[in-house]
Structure formats: C-alpha cells, structure tokens
Amino acid sequence: MNLRFLLINPWIYDFAAYNFWARPLGLLKVAEFLSQFNVDLFFIDCCDSFLVKKFSTGKYHAEVVEKPSILKGIKRNYKRYGISETEFIEKLKKIGEIDLILITSIMAYWWPGVKRVVEIVKDLFNNTPIILGGIYASLYKNHAEKIINPDILYSGQLDENFIEKIEKFGFNIKRISFSPKYWWQLGFYNSMLYAPILTSTGCPFRCPYCASSLLYESFNQKKITEVVKEIEELSKIGVEDIAFYDDALLYNAETHIKPILREIIRRKISVRFHTPNGLHVRFIDKELAELLKIAGFKTLRLSLETVDIKRQIETGGKVTNEELERAVYYLKESGFTSREIGVYIMYGLPDQSIDEVRAGVNFLKKLQVRIHLTEFSPIKGTYYWRELVKKGIISEDLDPLLTNNSIFFEIFSIYDKSDIEKLKIDVSRFNLLL
Numbered sequence: 001m002n003l004r005f006l007l008i009n010p011w012i013y014d015f016a017a018y019n020f021w022a023r024p025l026g027l028l029k030v031a032e033f034l035s036q037f038n039v040d041l042f043f044i045d046c047c048d049s050f051l052v053k054k055f056s057t058g059k060y061h062a063e064v065v066e067k068p069s070i071l072k073g074i075k076r077n078y079k080r081y082g083i084s085e086t087e088f089i090e091k092l093k094k095i096g097e098i099d100l101i102l103i104t105s106i107m108a109y110w111w112p113g114v115k116r117v118v119e120i121v122k123d124l125f126n127n128t129p130i131i132l133g134g135i136y137a138s139l140y141k142n143h144a145e146k147i148i149n150p151d152i153l154y155s156g157q158l159d160e161n162f163i164e165k166i167e168k169f170g171f172n173i174k175r176i177s178f179s180p181k182y183w184w185q186l187g188f189y190n191s192m193l194y195a196p197i198l199t200s201t202g203c204p205f206r207c208p209y210c211a212s213s214l215l216y217e218s219f220n221q222k223k224i225t226e227v228v229k230e231i232e233e234l235s236k237i238g239v240e241d242i243a244f245y246d247d248a249l250l251y252n253a254e255t256h257i258k259p260i261l262r263e264i265i266r267r268k269i270s271v272r273f274h275t276p277n278g279l280h281v282r283f284i285d286k287e288l289a290e291l292l293k294i295a296g297f298k299t300l301r302l303s304l305e306t307v308d309i310k311r312q313i314e315t316g317g318k319v320t321n322e323e324l325e326r327a328v329y330y331l332k333e334s335g336f337t338s339r340e341i342g343v344y345i346m347y348g349l350p351d352q353s354i355d356e357v358r359a360g361v362n363f364l365k366k367l368q369v370r371i372h373l374t375e376f377s378p379i380k381g382t383y384y385w386r387e388l389v390k391k392g393i394i395s396e397d398l399d400p401l402l403t404n405n406s407i408f409f410e411i412f413s414i415y416d417k418s419d420i421e422k423l424k425i426d427v428s429r430f431n432l433l434l
C-alpha cells in the first residue's frame, strides 16, 4: 500500500488580502516531485475560497480573528482569509489516516496561519510527523523552530535530499517514475480558471531590500520548449489567466521570453497573461513590447521603486528613469493602454524622504501610467534589514508580524503619516481618471 502524504497551504492572517492569481506554487512543485514516488497525495489549500472578479483574481472570504498581542495597538480588523476552520477540519477528517504532513509558509508575517494549522492537525493526527517548508521557514528558521515547532524544518530548494529527510521517519520511499505529473493533473483544485507559472528561479540582480538571492543561490531559466508546453497544456484544460511568478522574466530576453512569446503566438495559444511581479524595463524594446501585446498580456507591472538617481545606483542599478520612459513609450506604441501599464514605486525606504516619493509620483503622472505605491518593509537577511538593525530602528529578533508591510510603515516611519495618506489619495484619484 502506498504511503499517504498530506500537503497543506495555511491561511493568510492579515489586515488585508486579495487574491492576485495566488497559488502555493512551491508546495505544488513539491507535489509534482513526489508524484514520482510510491505515495498517495492529498492536498488542502486553506486560501482556496474567494469570489472571482476581473481576470480570475478574487476577493477572499474572510473572518475577523483576535489580534496577536503585539498587534493590539493597530486599529484595524485582523482577519483569517480563506476557508473556515470548520471546513478545514471536515476536509482533514474526510482524508483520514495520514503518514506525513507537509506544510508550506509564504509571508513571514502570516505565521499565525501556519501555527493554527499545526495546532489543528496535531490535535487530529497526534503522532503524524510534520515538515514545514516555504519562505517563512527558510528566512526565519529560529522563529519557525520555536513558534511552529515542526518535526523537520526544510529550508532551501527541493532535491533528492528531501527524500532522504523523509526516510528518517522510517518510510520506505521508492521511485516509480522519472516523469513528474504537473500539479494540476493531481486533482487538487476544482476550478482551474487561473494558474501561476515560473519560467525561471532566482534573480541576477541583488537589490538590498529583496530576498530573492537568499531563497535561490543562482538564477536559472527553464528551457523554452518546457515553458511553452506547460502554457499550452494549461490552456487546453481551460485556464484563462496565467500569472508569471518570475523575479526576472525578461532577463536574457533574446534567448528566453522573446522565443517563448513567438512560439505562443505561432501556436495560437489563447490565454490572458499577467505579471504581478515587477518587470525589468531595461529589456523592453520595440519588438518585446509588440510580442507582449500580441501574446495577450493584460496586466503589466513595471519596477521603478524610486525616481532618485543616486538611490537607483545604490540599490543595484536595475532601472533608470530613461529606461522606464522608453519602455512605456514602446508599450503604448504597441497598443497597451495607460491603465494596463502599472509601475511600482516604494515609500518608507531607509532615509527616503517624502519629497523623493512625491517626485516619483509626479514622474509617473507625466508618463500617464497606473501608479502602484508600495510600502517598504524589511526582510530578515537582506542588506536593508542589517542597516535598520545597525541603526537601532529594529532588533535582530523583531517579530515577523511587525514586518507586515501594511503596518511596518505605520510603526517605524520617519514621515508625517498624514503626508503619506494625502499622497495615497492623490494617487488613487489619478489612477481612477486614467
């Protein structure tokens, strides 16, 4: 009889959340990997409960929950997003006896969702071993060991070591195939309106606020044929929207994204594409802009972060203002509307003045693009984290709950809060009129 493994994506616990094509891709990749062994896989995505809106995005069902004591001072509702606890427990009971539980973790400040899942499964499956992986587990090992206390904390990327670790529980795991199934072939989701896709892992840049290089040692791009096949298969099963999760989708454009898009166009694959992660505008030339348009990209997010030239250089030089202007020009020439082109700029970066943020907003207004003001919050292990610790602004053992970008700024900001509120209102009005 096969072993029975259960994979769980915990709830989001936050002040706000919206489903922009979210699926726990890391956990789903674990499932693909395990599909080559003598195990039966069961899966619960606690976040898979939302009202579908434009382009298959969704408004999560949510329930107000008690705030952890450290967040008591924040005057906003704290919620659990996704299925109800009752529904979760019913799903667990329906699955029945399990040999191993694998739980993922995404944002570090969502750890209460992970904790609650672990409490419930420990209650129901007393001695079943638990493995915790994912971003929070990789970046906040000590915290996760202490607060979640899994049997194994798995950090880093998936390889054969993973099987060795599992075998320590006394399982006899045998490989039965060398061709993993795609995650959507495993019957985990009832609705497959949208899907995420990764054409690469890691990022060749090293921005001081980003954890990409902490999670992936190197930058690797998949073969073009593999990417196109995956996209084509997804379109065949009825997926309407595909979101690229890559950190550097456009890097090596001539040998990666351009041939991928040409092939999608040649095969007449009809899906809408979205890039929720910021794109590197440096690589958008006339041809790439046209390919993006013809292939069916509907949501484009470009990275600027700051308009300040000195800070652009200090933070790794991934973009210049001229490069953004040029990219926006080509995108509009290719038929993208102002509303379809969104640009990220950050506020709250260490030593960043409100005037710098305003200058960024004004620059983007002139370009007539959608402005996405994003709050900076530090990630453990990054250069900016160390700088903030050095300056005494945060402590090395800061509770990840306080790194939630919707409150970090509120607590640690050097700006007058009313200034940033005014700017946010101004940006919303501008975006509405686009």
Ligand code: SF4
Binding pocket: 203, 204, 205, 206, 207, 210, 211, 212, 213, 247, 248, 318
């Ligand atoms: S370019 Fe983007 S993904 Fe790459 S290091 Fe910078 S912020 Fe991270």
